[in-house]
Amino acid sequence: MNARFRFESFAAVAGLLFGIVLVAGCAAEAEAGGTQERSIVPPDAQVARERADRSRIKGEEGAPVRVVEISDFQCPYCRQFHEQTLTKIDSAYISEGKVSYLWIAYANPGHPEAFVSTEAAYCAGATGKFWPMHDLLFERQDEWSGAADPYALFVGYAEEIDIDPESFGSCVRNSTLAPLVLRDYTSVTQAGISSTPYFILGDSVALRGAADFGTFSSAIDTLLVLRGGATPPQ
Secondary structure: OOOOOEOOHHHHHHHHHOOOOOOOOOOOOOOOOOOOOOOOOOOOHHHHHHHHHHHOOOOOOOOOOEEEEEEEEOOOHHHHHHHHHHHHHHHHHHHOOOOEEEEEEOOOOOOOOHHHHHHHHHHHOOOOHHHHHHHHHHHHHHHHHHOOEEEEEHHHHHHHHOOOOOHHHHHHHHHOOOHHHHHHHHHHHHHHOOOOEEEEEEEOOEEEEEOOHHHHHHHHHHHHHHHHOOOOOO
């Protein structure tokens, strides 16, 4: 067993963070815009917020293990986790119905573009495309981080994933989903978390930093055994 994680009671923290999502139902609502060629961000701010909220949940609602990731799009260690570990977790656990995964922002005030990049991800999420934008933001972190006009780059990314650039640009420039970013920040700081990436697995495991897949796998497998969802690894 990998000793880089520890069991404690994180039930209150996990409940606080997972509970901030307005409707912890399906992983993501169908894209706004229906049969239109490009997905449109809903003009109603409350509708956009609710859709963005739900879109950052991956996996089945009834999955035996719940994972919360606290992250920052401008954080290099968060990008490292995205590049090296998240895809493996997705393939081995999320897509297999074993893990429900929630992404929460900690827009570090020390990272100038952390807030607006999160707004871009949530505006994409309002069309059901949080995760494609999430991936682009990490893959191109060096391009937009410190750019003179990150907005223009974000609009370009939105077009790449078939989001209507006008409604997306309006969402970001008008800070339509800034309240959601601020709510994340408040919830994370109230939970006593001030670094990224940070993970809570179930109600009893915390991982700090860009842990490798082996560490996550050991922790998740242990939780699955405790929940009766797997046999102990050999």
